[in-house]
Amino acid sequence: MAVMYLVCKPPNKSHRRRRSLTQAEMNANRSIRKSESGLSSEISGQPYSVSVLKEGYCTAESDGTFRADGTISLITGPQTILVDTGGPWDRDFLVAKLKEKGLTPENVATVVGTHGHSDHVGNLGLFPNAKIIVGCDISVGDRYLPNQLAEGEPYPIDDFVSVIPTPGHMGRDVSVLVKGTSEGTVLVAGDLFERCHDEDSWKELSENPQIQESNRQMALQIADVIIPGHGPLFRVHRE
Amino acid sequence: MAVMYLVCKPPNKSHRRRRSLTQAEMNANRSIRKSESGLSSEISGQPYSVSVLKEGYCTAESDGTFRADGTISLITGPQTILVDTGGPWDRDFLVAKLKEKGLTPENVATVVGTHGHSDHVGNLGLFPNAKIIVGCDISVGDRYLPNQLAEGEPYPIDDFVSVIPTPGHMGRDVSVLVKGTSEGTVLVAGDLFERCHDEDSWKELSENPQIQESNRQMALQIADVIIPGHGPLFRVHRE
Numbered sequence: 230m231a232v233m234y235l236v237c238k239p240p241n242k243s244h245r246r247r248r249s250l251t252q253a254e255m256n257a258n259r260s261i262r263k264s265e266s267g268l269s270s271e272i273s274g275q276p277y278s279v280s281v282l283k284e285g286y287c288t289a290e291s292d293g294t295f296r297a298d299g300t301i302s303l304i305t306g307p308q309t310i311l312v313d314t315g316g317p318w319d320r321d322f323l324v325a326k327l328k329e330k331g332l333t334p335e336n337v338a339t340v341v342g343t344h345g346h347s348d349h350v351g352n353l354g355l356f357p358n359a360k361i362i363v364g365c366d367i368s369v370g371d372r373y374l375p376n377q378l379a380e381g382e383p384y385p386i387d388d389f390v391s392v393i394p395t396p397g398h399m400g401r402d403v404s405v406l407v408k409g410t411s412e413g414t415v416l417v418a419g420d421l422f423e424r425c426h427d428e429d430s431w432k433e434l435s436e437n438p439q440i441q442e443s444n445r446q447m448a449l450q451i452a453d454v455i456i457p458g459h460g461p462l463f464r465v466h467r468e
Numbered sequence: 469m470a471v472m473y474l475v476c477k478p479p480n481k482s483h484r485r486r487r488s489l490t491q492a493e494m495n496a497n498r499s500i501r502k503s504e505s506g507l508s509s510e511i512s513g514q515p516y517s518v519s520v521l522k523e524g525y526c527t528a529e530s531d532g533t534f535r536a537d538g539t540i541s542l543i544t545g546p547q548t549i550l551v552d553t554g555g556p557w558d559r560d561f562l563v564a565k566l567k568e569k570g571l572t573p574e575n576v577a578t579v580v581g582t583h584g585h586s587d588h589v590g591n592l593g594l595f596p597n598a599k600i601i602v603g604c605d606i607s608v609g610d611r612y613l614p615n616q617l618a619e620g621e622p623y624p625i626d627d628f629v630s631v632i633p634t635p636g637h638m639g640r641d642v643s644v645l646v647k648g649t650s651e652g653t654v655l656v657a658g659d660l661f662e663r664c665h666d667e668d669s670w671k672e673l674s675e676n677p678q679i680q681e682s683n684r685q686m687a688l689q690i691a692d693v694i695i696p697g698h699g700p701l702f703r704v705h706r707e
Contacts, residue, residue, distance in 0.1 A: 295612045317592040317600055318609045345584015345638070347592060347602040348610070353556040354591035361556055363586040370557045371587070373534045399584070400639050400675045436639045 261449050262466040265425045268454065270462060274410030277306035277389050279417070282326040283315055285348070285459040287423065299349040299458050302417045303330065304390060304407055308338040312405050312417040313458075314352035323352055334359075341392060343419025344402040349458070362392055364401035378403060395421045395448065397441020398434065404448070412464070413453030421445060424460025500688050501705040504664045507693065509701060513649030516545035516628050518656070521565040522554055524587075524698040526662065538588040538697050541656045542569065543629060543646055547577040551644050551656040552697075553591035562591055573598075580631060582658025583641040588697070601631055603640035617642060634660045634687065636680020637673065643687070651703070652692030660684060663699025 270281035285300035301323065304310040309332060315323060327334060334355040342350040342363035350363055361368045365379040376384050379401055384392040388408075395404040398420040405417040421444055423431050431445075432438045448455060449465050456462045509520035524539035540562060543549040548571060554562060566573060573594040581589040581602035589602055600607045604618040615623050618640055623631040627647075634643040637659040644656040660683055662670050670684075671677045687694060688704055695701045 290611070293614050296610050297607075297612050298610050314593070316607065316610055317594075317598075318596045320593040320596050342586065345586075345589060345602070347581065347584075347589070347600050347605050347607055350584060350586070350589050350592065351600075352593035353586060353589065354553070354559040354593045355556075357557045357559050359556075361586050361590075363584070366586050368536075368555065368586055371535050371537050371555055372529070373536050375532050 260468045262468070263425050263449075263455075263463050264466065265461050265463045268412070268462055268464055272410045272412050272415060272454065274306070274407070274412075274415075277304050277407050277409065279304050279407055279410060279415050279456070280330070281456060281462060283319065283322065284461055285457070287459040297348055297459065299346070299419070300417075300456060300460075301326070302405075302456050303327075304405070304417070305330070306389070307387060309336050310339045310341065310386065310390060310405070311337050311356070312341045312456075313343055313349045313419065314340065314355070316348040317351035320352050320355065323355065339386060341403065341405055341417075343395075343404060343417070343421075343458070344399040346399070346420070349419060362403065364399070364403060365394065395419070395441075395444040397421065397437045397439075397444055398431075399436050406451070410454075414451060415454045415456065416448055416452035417456045418448060418452075418458070420458035421448060422455055422457035422460075424457050425463035427457070427460070499707045501707065502664050502688075502694075502702050503705065504700050504702045507651070507701055507703055511649045511651050511654060511693065513545070513646070513651075513654075516543050516646050516648065518543050518646055518649060518654050518695070519569070520695060520701060522558065522561065523700055524696070526698040536587055536698065538585070538659070539656075539695060539699075540565075541644075541695050542566075543644070543656070544569070545628070546626060548575050549578045549580065549625065549629060549644070550576050550595070551580045551695075552582055552588045552658065553579065553594070555587040556590035559591050559594065562594065578625060580642065580644055580656075582634075582643060582656070582660075582697070583638040585638070585659070588658065601642065603638070603642060604633065634658070634683040636660065636676045636678075636683055637670075638675050645690070649693075653690060654693045654695065655687055655691035656695045657687060657691075657697070659697035660687060661694055661696035661699075663696050664694075664702035666696070666699070 272279045280303045283301040287297040301315045302312040339360045340356045367374045378394045391406045392403050396402045407415045435441045511518045519542045522540040526536040540554045541551040578599045579595045606613045617633045630645045631642050635641045646654045674680045
C-alpha cells in the first residue's frame with residue numbers, strides 16, 4: 230500500500246523514540262530482570278483481558294530448515310482485538326480457537342499484524358470487514374486512514390489499548406499496549422522480542438538492530454508483562 | 469518469522485545488486501521509454517502465461533483517506549503461481565477469479581507476496597498448503613526453507629520463473645520474473661513500481677529510495693513488460 234508513507238517519516242526521526250530514549254537513559258540505573266515463571270497465558274483485566282491463543286516458536290530442524298510460527302494473542306473487553314494471525318496454515322486453528330472463546334471472525338473489530346512476515350499476517354483474510362493494522366498501515370476495507378505511527382506517535386484504540394510503533398525487526402513494526410490487567414501493563418510485542426531470553430538471536434533477525442534495541446529498552450520500561458513473537462510470555466521486574 | 473534472517477545479509481550487501489548496478493552502468497547510454505498502450509492484461513506464453521487478475525490502484529479521497537489495493541497476478545503453466553493476494557477484502561473476489569480460470573485455491577502451488585503490506589498479503593490464508601514466499605521468507609506449512617534472497621540471489625522456481633530480490637519499498641521485497649511470454653520477459657514487480665509513470669510518488673513511499681532506485685534501473689534493463697503494484701502493466705522500450 231502506498232498511502233501511509235505519504236504522511237510517514239523514517240522511523241529514526243521518531244518523536245516517540247527520542248522521548249523513549251530519554252526515559253531509558255533516566256532509568257539506566259534501574260535493574261531489570263525478565264522471568265517466564267508463574268504467568269498464565271490468560272490474563273484477566275478491567276476492562277480488557279489478554280489471552281495467548283497460540284504461543285509462537287522457532288526451532289531448528291536437522292535438515293537445515295526451521296519450524297516457526299508467530300504468537301497469536303486476543304484482547305477482549307469493550308472491543309475484540311486480535312494481535313497477529315499466525316501463518317496461513319493456522320487458518321482452521323484460529324477459527325477454532327475463536328470459537329472456544331465464543332467468537333466468530335466477524336466479532337473481531339480490529340486485527341493488528343505487528344509486522345508483515347508470513348507467520349504473523351497469514352490470516353488477515355479471515356477478517357475482511359475488520360479494521361486492519363499491519364505495521365504503520367491502518368485500513369478499513371480498501372480505505373487507508375491517515376495516522377502518525379511511522380512518525381513515532383501511538384495510535385490509541387481507547388483509553389486502555391494503544392498501538393505503538395516499535396520498529397527494528399522490520400522497518401515499520403508495531404506493538405499493542407494494554408493497561409489495567411491483573412498483571413499490570415501488557416505489551417503484545419511481535420518480534421520486538423523473540424522470547425524472554427533472546428539475547429543470542431534477536432540481532433541476527435533484525436533489519437535495524439540499533440533502533441530495535443532502543444525500542445526493546447523502551448518496552449522494558451513501560452511493560453509489566455511482554456508477549457513475544459516466538460516464545461512464552463514473560464514478566465519484567467524493575468527494581 | 470525468524471529463520472531466514474539467520475542466513476540473510478542486509479540487502480545493501482547484495483551480490484545481485486552489485487551486479488545489477490554494473491549492468492545498469494553499462495547500459496547507461498541506452499534510452500528507456502515506458503508505455504502503457506497496446507498491452508493486454510492476459511499475456512500468453514510458452515510454457516508460462518501471465519494474467520492480471522486485479523489491477524491495483526491508489527486514489528486520494530476528499531476526506532484525507534486513500535483507496536488502495538495491490539495488483540493480483542496469476543502465472544499459469546507447468547505450475548500455478550499467484551503473485552500478491554490483494555487486501556483482506558479481496559478474499560471472495562480472489563476465489564471467484566480463480567474459479568473463472570478453472571482453479572481452486574488448492575490448485576495454486578506457490579504464492580508470492582512481493583512484500584508484507586496488507587494490500588498485498590491479505591489472503592495468504594486461502595493457501596494453507598502452498599509454498600508461501602513473502603519477501604525473503606520461503607515456507608511450506610510452518611517449515612521455513614533456507615535461501616539466499618536477502619543476500620541478493622534469485623530463487624528459481626524453474627528455468628522460466630524466478631523470484632528475484634528487489635528491496636527498497638520495504639526492506640526485503642521480491643519480484644517475479646517470467647521468461648518466454650509472447651511479450652518477452654515479464655516482471656511482476658510489486659511496489660518496486662507504483663505504476664508506469666510514478667516518478668511523482670514512489671520515493672515518498674519507499675523505506676530506502678537509493679536501493680529501490682538501483683532495483684528499478686535493474687528492472688528496466690531486464691524486463692520487456694512490468695506489472696506494477698498500483699496501476700496497469702506497461703511495456704519497457706530500450707532503444
